[in-house]
Amino acid sequence: MKKMLTKQANPESGKKTKETVIHSALKLFNMGGYDGTSVRAIAADAGVNIALVSYYFGGKQGLLEYLMASFYEGYLEVMERAAKEAEEKGGTGGSRLVYVADALIRYQQKYLYLSRFVHREMTLDNQLVRELMASYLMKEKYLLSQLFEQVDPGMQNDPLSADFAILQYRDMIMMPFLQPQFLRKVFYLTPSEPSFRTNYLRYIRHWAKKVIGCASG
Amino acid sequence: MKKMLTKQANPESGKKTKETVIHSALKLFNMGGYDGTSVRAIAADAGVNIALVSYYFGGKQGLLEYLMASFYEGYLEVMERAAKEAEEKGGTGGSRLVYVADALIRYQQKYLYLSRFVHREMTLDNQLVRELMASYLMKEKYLLSQLFEQVDPGMQNDPLSADFAILQYRDMIMMPFLQPQFLRKVFYLTPSEPSFRTNYLRYIRHWAKKVIGCASG
Amino acid sequence: MKKMLTKQANPESGKKTKETVIHSALKLFNMGGYDGTSVRAIAADAGVNIALVSYYFGGKQGLLEYLMASFYEGYLEVMERAAKEAEEKGGTGGSRLVYVADALIRYQQKYLYLSRFVHREMTLDNQLVRELMASYLMKEKYLLSQLFEQVDPGMQNDPLSADFAILQYRDMIMMPFLQPQFLRKVFYLTPSEPSFRTNYLRYIRHWAKKVIGCASG
Amino acid sequence: MKKMLTKQANPESGKKTKETVIHSALKLFNMGGYDGTSVRAIAADAGVNIALVSYYFGGKQGLLEYLMASFYEGYLEVMERAAKEAEEKGGTGGSRLVYVADALIRYQQKYLYLSRFVHREMTLDNQLVRELMASYLMKEKYLLSQLFEQVDPGMQNDPLSADFAILQYRDMIMMPFLQPQFLRKVFYLTPSEPSFRTNYLRYIRHWAKKVIGCASG
DNA sequence: CATGAATGAGCCTTCATTCAT
DNA sequence: GATGAATGAAGGCTCATTCAT
Numbered sequence: 001m002k003k004m005l006t007k008q009a010n011p012e013s014g015k016k017t018k019e020t021v022i023h024s025a026l027k028l029f030n031m032g033g034y035d036g037t038s039v040r041a042i043a044a045d046a047g048v049n050i051a052l053v054s055y056y057f058g059g060k061q062g063l064l065e066y067l068m069a070s071f072y073e074g075y076l077e078v079m080e081r082a083a084k085e086a087e088e089k090g091g092t093g094g095s096r097l098v099y100v101a102d103a104l105i106r107y108q109q110k111y112l113y114l115s116r117f118v119h120r121e122m123t124l125d126n127q128l129v130r131e132l133m134a135s136y137l138m139k140e141k142y143l144l145s146q147l148f149e150q151v152d153p154g155m156q157n158d159p160l161s162a163d164f165a166i167l168q169y170r171d172m173i174m175m176p177f178l179q180p181q182f183l184r185k186v187f188y189l190t191p192s193e194p195s196f197r198t199n200y201l202r203y204i205r206h207w208a209k210k211v212i213g214c215a216s217g
Numbered sequence: 218m219k220k221m222l223t224k225q226a227n228p229e230s231g232k233k234t235k236e237t238v239i240h241s242a243l244k245l246f247n248m249g250g251y252d253g254t255s256v257r258a259i260a261a262d263a264g265v266n267i268a269l270v271s272y273y274f275g276g277k278q279g280l281l282e283y284l285m286a287s288f289y290e291g292y293l294e295v296m297e298r299a300a301k302e303a304e305e306k307g308g309t310g311g312s313r314l315v316y317v318a319d320a321l322i323r324y325q326q327k328y329l330y331l332s333r334f335v336h337r338e339m340t341l342d343n344q345l346v347r348e349l350m351a352s353y354l355m356k357e358k359y360l361l362s363q364l365f366e367q368v369d370p371g372m373q374n375d376p377l378s379a380d381f382a383i384l385q386y387r388d389m390i391m392m393p394f395l396q397p398q399f400l401r402k403v404f405y406l407t408p409s410e411p412s413f414r415t416n417y418l419r420y421i422r423h424w425a426k427k428v429i430g431c432a433s434g
Numbered sequence: 435m436k437k438m439l440t441k442q443a444n445p446e447s448g449k450k451t452k453e454t455v456i457h458s459a460l461k462l463f464n465m466g467g468y469d470g471t472s473v474r475a476i477a478a479d480a481g482v483n484i485a486l487v488s489y490y491f492g493g494k495q496g497l498l499e500y501l502m503a504s505f506y507e508g509y510l511e512v513m514e515r516a517a518k519e520a521e522e523k524g525g526t527g528g529s530r531l532v533y534v535a536d537a538l539i540r541y542q543q544k545y546l547y548l549s550r551f552v553h554r555e556m557t558l559d560n561q562l563v564r565e566l567m568a569s570y571l572m573k574e575k576y577l578l579s580q581l582f583e584q585v586d587p588g589m590q591n592d593p594l595s596a597d598f599a600i601l602q603y604r605d606m607i608m609m610p611f612l613q614p615q616f617l618r619k620v621f622y623l624t625p626s627e628p629s630f631r632t633n634y635l636r637y638i639r640h641w642a643k644k645v646i647g648c649a650s651g
Numbered sequence: 652m653k654k655m656l657t658k659q660a661n662p663e664s665g666k667k668t669k670e671t672v673i674h675s676a677l678k679l680f681n682m683g684g685y686d687g688t689s690v691r692a693i694a695a696d697a698g699v700n701i702a703l704v705s706y707y708f709g710g711k712q713g714l715l716e717y718l719m720a721s722f723y724e725g726y727l728e729v730m731e732r733a734a735k736e737a738e739e740k741g742g743t744g745g746s747r748l749v750y751v752a753d754a755l756i757r758y759q760q761k762y763l764y765l766s767r768f769v770h771r772e773m774t775l776d777n778q779l780v781r782e783l784m785a786s787y788l789m790k791e792k793y794l795l796s797q798l799f800e801q802v803d804p805g806m807q808n809d810p811l812s813a814d815f816a817i818l819q820y821r822d823m824i825m826m827p828f829l830q831p832q833f834l835r836k837v838f839y840l841t842p843s844e845p846s847f848r849t850n851y852l853r854y855i856r857h858w859a860k861k862v863i864g865c866a867s868g
Numbered sequence: 869c870a871t872g873a874a875t876g877a878g879c880c881t882t883c884a885t886t887c888a889t
Numbered sequence: 890g891a892t893g894a895a896t897g898a899a900g901g902c903t904c905a906t907t908c909a910t
Contacts, residue, residue: 017870031342035252039905049871054906061905120340123333125248125398133402141403163404164420171392172385181342185350186358187380203381210427234894256880266896271881278880451873465776469686473901483875488902490873495901554774557767559682559832567836575837597838598854602823609822615776619784620792621814637815644861668891690884700892705885712884 018056020046025053025063026113034064034121064121065128071111071118072136078107079143094208100147101173101204105197108177112192119178144170148212165211172204235273237263242270242280243330251281251338281338282345288328288335289353295324296360310367311425317364318390318421322414325394329409336395361387365429382429389421452490454480459487459497460547468498468555498555499562505545505552506570512541513577528642534581535607535638539631542611546626553612578604582646599645606638669707671697676704676714677764685715685772715772716779722762722769723787729758730794745859751798752824752855756848759828763843770829795821799863816863823855 024046028037039060043050057063082103086096108115122129122137144166176183176191183189190196241263245254256277260267274280299320303313325332339346339354361383393400393408400406407413458480462471473494477484491497516537520530542549556563556571578600610617610625617623624630675697679688690711694701708714733754737747759766773780773788795817827834827842834840841847 033250033252033341035250036341036343038903040903051871051906051908052869055870059905116340120337122399123337123340123396124250124253126253129398130402133399137399137403160416161420161423163406164417167392167400167404168385168389168424171388175384175388175392179340181346182339182350182354183384185347186354187384189380199377200381203378206378207385207428210430211424213427255878257878267880268882268897269895272895276881467684467686467775469684470775470777472899474899484901485876485903486874493902550774554771556833557771557774557830558684558687560687563832564836567833571833571837594850595854595857597840598851601826601834601838602819602858605822605826606819609818609826613774615780616773616784616788617818619781620788621818623814633811634815637812640812641819641862644864645858647861689882691882702885702887702892703890706891710884 017046017048017052021048021053021056021063022067026067026117029067029117030113034117061128067114068118068121068128068132071114072132072140074111075104075107075115076136076139076143078103079140083143083147094205094212096147097169097208097212098201098205101169102197102201104173105176105200108174109192109194109197112177112180115174115177116180119174140170141166168211172207176200234263234265234269238265238270238273238280239284243284243334246284246334247330251334278345284331285335285338285345285349288331289349289357291328292321292324292332293353293356293360295320296357300360300364304367311422311429313364313367314386314425314429315418315422318386319414319418321390322393322417325391326409326411326414329394329397332391332394333397336391357387358383385428389424393417451480451482451486455482455487455490455497456501460501460551463501463551464547468551495562501548502552502555502562502566505548506566506574508545509538509541509549510570510573510577512537513574517577517581528639528646530581531603531642531646532635532639535603536631536635538607539610539634542608543626543628543631546611546614549608549611550614553608574604575600602645606641610634668697668699668703672699672704672707672714673718677718677768680718680768681764685768712779718765719769719772719779719783722765723783723791725762726755726758726766727787727790727794729754730791734794734798745856745863747798748820748859748863749852749856752820753848753852755824756827756851759825760843760845760848763828763831766825766828767831770825791821792817819862823858827851 021042025037025042028041028045031037039053040050043053053060053063057066079100082100083096086099089099091099122132148162148166148169176189176196180191183191238259242254242259245258245262248254256270257267260270270277270280274283296317299317300313303316306316308316339349365379365383365386393406393413397408400408408417455476459471459476462475462479465471473487474484477487487494487497491500513534516534517530520533523533525533556566582596582600582603610623610630614625617625625634672693676688676693679692679696682688690704691701694704704711704714708717730751733751734747737750740750742750773783799813799817799820827840827847831842834842842851
């Protein structure tokens with residue numbers, strides 16, 4: 001009797017439940033961080049059984065790794081493709097930077113919680129982060145370097161400045177998503193809105209033209 | 218025998234022990250984050266009794282609040298004083314930005330662990346962060362706005378761009394300390410070294426001249 | 435090997451384990467009191483995991499409230515039913531008092547540990563006790579008053595004396611269970627034995643006849 | 652400087668502080684019980700240093716034993732003297748019971764907190780209680796038996812009834828002090844007030860006359 | 869596929885006490 | 890006589906996970 005009520009046969013629950021868990025996890029991770037969020041809380045928020053997290057992802061750590069990998073694989077893929085497309089389209093170096101930034105901002109807007117969570121978690125200094133840095137972030141740097149090489153070969157005179165520019169470019173793209181509530185409360189900016197992207201890209205174009213020293217097309 | 222080692226008469230213990238605890242806490246918080254670090258681990262690292270954390274700070278949460286407040290009070294004080302000094306010294310607007318950045322980078326280099334920890338913890342979205350944002354970050358924004366008003370009155374035509382510039386300036390100053398191991402592993406930069414400050418300030422000067430559009434003096 | 439012993443498949447565990455915990459709790463509470471007994475000790479005595487107390491009762495306090503409520507609900511139900519039955523049976527007023535006392539003594543003999551524990555805990559002066567007093571003990575007083583009204587309307591001349599009689603009646607019923615080891619060690623009486631009830635009821639009958647002033651039938 | 656404020660030279664503090672501690676201890680013990688009250692809370696309530704409890708009484712347990720012994724020594728002394736005085740005064744047996752009850756109620760009214768605390772703590776079943784029972788309560792029973800022997804030699808026919816009468820007499824005397832807040836909230840009686848003693852003694856006189864079967868003079 | 873009882877480890881906090889001052 | 894820093898032990902509770910169903 002009781003079982004029939006709780007253990008309802010849900011033919012499509014398999015995939016759906018998993019996504020519900022992920023959604024709840026991201027929501028709570030963004031409030032309390034990974035370590036500050038319990039599997040219990042996630043399951044409760046998702047309205048599913050506690051054991052399911054272990055069941056689906058092989059434990060809390062598995063969920064973390066799944067999320068990190070998901071983000072970076074998508075992120076790097078977007079970056080790679082956008083860079084290629086920008087190259088094919090031609091245009092000035094600055095326009096290429098803006099094009100890639102646009103794609104990455106779209107991606108992060110699409111996966112708002114995920115992006116923020118991953119960016120924050122990557123500021124820790126533990127083994128998992130080191131491993132992810134050794135793979136994903138190395139590739140990210142490689143892609144960025146390639147992008148900037150094409151963009152501004154003249155800057156190679158001051159390699160350090162070039163690095164700083166790359167760093168700032170990267171930072172500019174992720175910053176609004178790492179600290180959305182700061183932008184919202186202090187600057188009344190809402191990184192999740194489409195209009196934000198438009199406005200921010202204008203600034204990035206300005207930045208590219210001035211700092212990198214090339215027209216943005 | 219063992220007692221003689223642990224319960225030694227230490228006339229200056231009071232303050233010293235407290236600082237030892239703080240040092241260990243920051244060290245471990247930087248590796249595992251606040252929630253990922255246990256009071257036990259802190260006490261063990263500091264070589265003191267577990268109960269002391271509650272004894273001195275009124276609990277783990279009290280330690281957190283103490284650290285957050287310590288950082289921001291110092292940080293804002295440095296920013297305020299540097300802004301005033303820069304103004305008194307005269308010079309172009311760009312030079313003022315560089316001067317303030319210099320002071321803040323020095324401050325963060327001095328409190329390396331603390332800075333990084335606070336910056337990361339502020340990306341969470343819980344009540345404590347909201348409270349701190351309502352006080353400290355509001356004042357930070359106020360100081361930054363004042364600084365930029367003096368610097369570049371002409372930028373007011375595009376208020377949004379001005380906000381983005383302020384945001385980027387702020388971000389530029391704290392980014393190396395939020396992600397030091399990323400800079401180290403991926404870009405071979407060491408934010409803790411004095412030479413880093415010198416090099417980075419050169420870039421900031423460049424940035425100020427180009428993006429803000431004023432000579433750096 | 436060890437796992438096979440501890441994590442045995444026990445189809446009826448759910449209820450059984452809970453009762454084991456309750457039994458151990460009452461046993462230990464009677465020796466050391468509520469505050470003097472640790473959850474660890476209860477779990478150890480019951481041979482179950484410590485976490486189960488929180489799992490089943492929502493914490494130590496929850497266990498306390500569960501026990502208190504369990505006792506009083508049963509106690510008041512017995513009192514109410516016995517009073518009604520005594521009324522239906524007719525008989526003198528004194529016989530009604532004896533009938534109700536009999537039922538309540540039986541109840542307390544059945545739940546020996548529980549009765550003693552609850553009686554003692556109710557002598558404290560904290561919020562929980564005040565809440566329980568506001569509900570259960572008010573009803574108890576109401577039932578007793580009704581019982582005595584029927585029994586001895588003539589006593590209303592001295593309402594204070596009537597109150598004292600009620601109090602003494604109530605006290606007479608619970609006293610042997612609040613201080614069993616005192617009765618045992620000092621008076622060689624064993625409240626848990628059936629013979630005790632028989633003898634004690636004889637005294638109660640005597641008391642009713644003399645103090646209340648009505649034959650006991 | 653600071654020391655002068657906190658460590659004031661108090662010439663009479665020695666004895667006064669000790670009594671302050673006792674007073675605070677009893678106050679808190681009555682609310683939360685012995686195990687439910689921490690030494691810290693007592694010291695805080697008394698406004699003295701935490702270490703003083705260990706210093707004065709040799710630990711929390713020492714304080715407990717001190718209080719228990721204090722109560723029973725006074726209680727038994729009062730009972731013994733009152734019994735002797737009642738005998739010297741002559742009068743009926745019932746008047747003797749009332750006289751002794753009067754003295755004991757006065758004593759408990761004088762040491763309200765202490766009485767209640769001791770009565771409750773004696774309902775536990777631990778080693779300390781057993782020890783105290785072996786000495787003090789045995790003597791109490793001896794005194795009571797003597798008192799009742801003189802009072803009602805005829806009751807010896809039913810020795811069990813005599814025991815029950817003694818028990819009820821004893822219980823009648825201590826009950827109002829074991830459960831004062833019950834009397835107050837449920838019956839609007841205030842055992843601490845002088846008028847309560849007067850009224851209650853009238854009932855006791857009634858009880859003695861009827862139950863024990865001797866005039867109260 | 870999904871459940872929930874049960875576990876062992878660990879969490880943070882508070883305990884009563886000690887000791888040098 | 891009195892203090893307060895410091896301790897080791899224990900407190901209640903929550904953690905992520907497992908396993909039989």
